[in-house]
Amino acid sequence: MVTTAWDVAAAVPDPEIPVLDIAEMGILRSVVVDETGHVIVTITPTYSGCPAMKAIETTIVDELKRAGFGDVDVRTQLAPAWTTDWMTDDARRKLEREGIAPPARSGSQDDILCPRCASPDTDLISPFGSTACKSLMVCSSCGEPFHHFKTL
């Protein structure tokens, strides 16, 4: 039963980056089902003002109800604060395929590679992009502008 509830919640996509689900993003922290069938889902927000959080919460409840779970509570846990280190390797590969340079592992000094031509010769245009989690970059080798998922 626990595995099922986890699977249902884990499959909820991130509305801003639909190729990723909330488990790969590291947003989903735990799913607990008690004897009475009550489900408690704990999530950790990515960026504090991220409008996706409310949508994620609503979708988790809807999806679990659709899967037959009656009573669902979604709780938000702030500490420890979410970090891009919680994103799975699979998530990083998917981001790259979407043309979004994945976040660096914290402490790493590696260059940000262009997702199109893999050149390390990239520059920051603006630390703020079309969503709270992304910055705007440009590749000096192929000239392609791209998003970088900010390291947090």
Added chain:
Amino acid sequence: MTVISRDTLFAYVLRHGDDCLILSQRLGDLISRAPELEEDIALANIALDILGIGRLLLQYAGELEAEERSEDDLAFGRTEREFTNLLLVETPNGDFAHTMVRQYLFDAYQDLLWNRLVDSSDETIAGIAGKARKESRYHLRHSRSWVVRLGDGTAESNRRMQQALESVWRFTGEMFIDDEIDRAAAEAGFGVLPSSLSDAWNHEVTTTIETATLSRPDDSSIRTGGRDGRHSESIGPLLAEMQHMYRSFPGASW
């Protein structure tokens, strides 16, 4: 004793929440009005981050109260005198120089504040600060780079940055004044004394002002009152716009 410290905790959380709420409302005005597209997106992102932290603080403040007001009740149902934000954050946007100088001076303060509040004895405050400091670092880096770029830019951009600095400087002293709430909060272990942030802030700001080839205004005149609900006239129109829907259609939802 518990009752007093709960009231203090409420007031302490509320004032920092109000700083965030009012500044994010000011920044929100600039959406689709910034001088360039990237900056428009940046200001909207910063506003959203700050609003997010403000919401967490107001939600928490509401839980601490006997009346248990919601974040919306606190944001939209209070009158001007009940807001305890710093005067700095309510100053009008002015030109881009003014917006950026205000942002920089406040980011430098808030980044220090969150880095200290992560050690708060109150778990929720520490949790919110832990989240906020990851974002304030980005905000500070951004506003600092604009101060340097425009200060050390053309004669005109330098002139306007200096003018903006002179105009908002009198509101910066208020950030570092300890009042009763701050002292009680610091003593109880969940807050920090604003005066203890002053040295580090001065160091940061003085270094940047020098790099930007600007001159630091003198500290002779300091405006205060925000923490006691005594505001400048410019907060009236801001609140009227922000609270209009909630007050005109009480209980409306969509």
